[in-house]
Amino acid sequence: MKYASKVNQSLVYIFSLAVILSMLVLSSCGGGGGSTPPATEVTTNQLKANTWRISTVTVDGVDQTTLFAGMTLSFTATNYTTTNGKAVWPASGTWSFTDNTAKKIKRSDNLEVTIAEVSSTTLKLSLNWATGSLGTGRVESVAGNHVFSFVK
Numbered sequence: 098m099k100y101a102s103k104v105n106q107s108l109v110y111i112f113s114l115a116v117i118l119s120m121l122v123l124s125s126c127g128g129g130g131g132s133t134p135p136a137t138e139v140t141t142n143q144l145k146a147n148t149w150r151i152s153t154v155t156v157d158g159v160d161q162t163t164l165f166a167g168m169t170l171s172f173t174a175t176n177y178t179t180t181n182g183k184a185v186w187p188a189s190g191t192w193s194f195t196d197n198t199a200k201k202i203k204r205s206d207n208l209e210v211t212i213a214e215v216s217s218t219t220l221k222l223s224l225n226w227a228t229g230s231l232g233t234g235r236v237e238s239v240a241g242n243h244v245f246s247f248v249k
Contacts, residue, residue: 149247
């Protein structure tokens, strides 16, 4: 009886040791995929990857693409530059995410811009522009909810 008890204890010890070693080996493998990069890093890389060309612009649902014909938008990690952005998009400025979700940016003029969509080929941004000015000698802009769709 004593012999059987010692054998059982030894088996339990060996089994426990095998389980612990297996867990250590599996946890050190890392799964090969590595950790997922933060949303801010992914979105920043997508924004920086292209010079974005305007596709369409709507203001309160009305097509205003002709006001921004030829517009381009480029990003670095902290800056942006535009051509033909009118008053709505200054020629250059800085930007940063408002939080870790990477869904909104704040420009250096304190305007918040929502990133509705970003991929390797498309970018869709929306913002609320409060000032309207149309006329001779002025920079053209239309007040309202702007949606800018860009392509690479």
